[in-house]
Amino acid sequence: MPNKNGTVYGLTILSPIIDDEQATPSHDLQIRKYLATLPTGEQSPFALAPGTHLARLVVMDDVIYVGMPACEEHLKSKYLVFESNCDGELDNYLAGLAASVPEHLDAIWSHCVGYPGAANQQAFIDYMKACQLETTFYFAAVNDKSVPETLRALQTQHAVADFIADHQGMEPARLQTEFARFVAELKSAPVPRPGSMGQPRSIKTGGRNE
Amino acid sequence: MSNINGKIYALNAITPMKPWKTLVLRGFFFLLGHIKPLQQDLINLSFIEFARWVVLPRRQFPFLGNGQVKEELQYDYLLFFSNFNGTWNQYIDAFSAVLSKGLNLVWRWSEKFPGAVPVTPFKEYIARVQFDTDYYYTAYPHAAANDLKSAHIVQASLDSLSQRAQACTPEQFADAYLRFVLEVQAHLGETGEAPIVF
Known part of the structure; x- marks a missing residue:
């Protein structure tokens, strides 16, 4: 099934935005305004809800005219594009969103045609599926790991680098004991929060770019 | 945006x-x-x-x-x-x-x-x-695709070594640990904030 690659699901949703001349500001602008203030880090709704690797929300104003001799045409609705790369089965993922961040979903999708609200979970899932597009080709660089597994692995990578650097040249018996302690500590450590920038580094090479 | x-x-x-x-x-x-x-x-x-x-x-x-x-x-x-x-x-x-x-x-x-x-x-x-993105989220903003692949290699190697470690003598462990270091040494690149792009 093209929507899936391994255990990762590629969800593509196009929700028609309400076209109401009386609305001020227009519904598409209200969505954009809300998205502009939505946190993108640990407090992102997609970090609070389970299972999202990467996701984007885009207001698509119109199709694009590429110039003569192509025909110029326009959409009758604007659409909200929701592109998500998530774990597992679609119903579980959408149910997780509806259960975890209903207020954000309602604030965004209430500007879309026919949106039933997230309180009625089954109606929400049915609505999302009605707006879903079938992916034609889906590529995932890592397609067999969940979000927690990936966050855990990144944490491990960091910790292993430090452990190796700190234990060079140690005699075998002590190294074995230290290693057992290290592994136990790592296993009991909480999984890093999704959307976080990870542990701060001592060396600074730059900042988030825009 | x-x-x-x-x-x-x-x-x-x-x-x-x-x-x-x-x-x-x-x-x-x-x-x-x-x-x-x-x-x-x-x-x-x-x-x-x-x-x-x-x-x-x-x-x-x-x-x-x-x-x-x-x-x-x-x-x-x-x-x-x-x-x-x-x-x-x-x-x-x-x-x-x-x-x-x-x-x-x-x-x-x-x-x-x-x-x-x-x-x-x-x-x-x-x-x-192209049209611009209004909202963009990633669960691991500090990691690039190669970091993800490398992290999973390190995790798998560590899991494998830790499973064997308890049954080893200290000398056997030292050998296994050395092989582990050789396996993961190319996959320990630092993750973190992206560089500034001009």
């Missing part, structure tokens, strides 16, 4: 296609999906975390009633969504240099596509058909 979050860039593009051409494109994507060696260049580029193409037929735009006016379009549309590391210019340059044949097979069915080589008209075309 933000196309960037940490080390990831979100690209959206939409291009019109004559409806009969979408059948050919679907056939190409079917082959690409089922013949894994055809994806090798895409895999080897190793800075794309996720990417997808969606063929959207002109009569299959979601229609929900409730006052929505049905679309009346002449073209089918090809949607492209990519999540990649690096800058837009680096991405398009690499696409053009490494994947030009594959890209031509994907986009040659779209109206006015100039070809992936030479790169200047290709960039002009992508810039024309």
Whole structure:
């Protein structure tokens, strides 16, 4: 099934935005305004809800005219594009969103045609599926790991680098004991929060770019 | 608006296609999906975390009633969504240099596509058909695609060593530990904030 690659699901949703001349500001602008203030880090709704690797929300104003001799045409609705790369089965993922961040979903999708609200979970899932597009080709660089597994692995990578650097040249018996302690500590450590920038580094090479 | 979050860039593009051409494109994507060696260049580029193409037929735009006016379009549309590391210019340059044949097979069915080589008209075309992202989230903004692959290699090696460690004598453990270090040493690159791009 093209929507899936391994255990990762590629969800593509196009929700028609309400076209109401009386609305001020227009519904598409209200969505954009809300998205502009939505946190993108640990407090992102997609970090609070389970299972999202990467996701984007885009207001698509119109199709694009590429110039003569192509025909110029326009959409009758604007659409909200929701592109998500998530774990597992679609119903579980959408149910997780509806259960975890209903207020954000309602604030965004209430500007879309026919949106039933997230309180009625089954109606929400049915609505999302009605707006879903079938992916034609889906590529995932890592397609067999969940979000927690990936966050855990990144944490491990960091910790292993430090452990190796700190234990060079140690005699075998002590190294074995230290290693057992290290592994136990790592296993009991909480999984890093999704959307976080990870542990701060001592060396600074730059900042988030825009 | 933000196309960037940490080390990831979100690209959206939409291009019109004559409806009969979408059948050919679907056939190409079917082959690409089922013949894994055809994806090798895409895999080897190793800075794309996720990417997808969606063929959207002109009569299959979601229609929900409730006052929505049905679309009346002449073209089918090809949607492209990519999540990649690096800058837009680096991405398009690499696409053009490494994947030009594959890209031509994907986009040659779209109206006015100039070809992936030479790169200047290709960039002009992508810039024309791209639209910006309003909200972009990633669970691991500090990691690039190679970091993810490396982290899973380190995790698997560590799990393997820790399973064997308890049954080893200290000397056997020292040998196994040395092999572990050799296995993971190329996969310990530091993750963190993205460099500033000018």
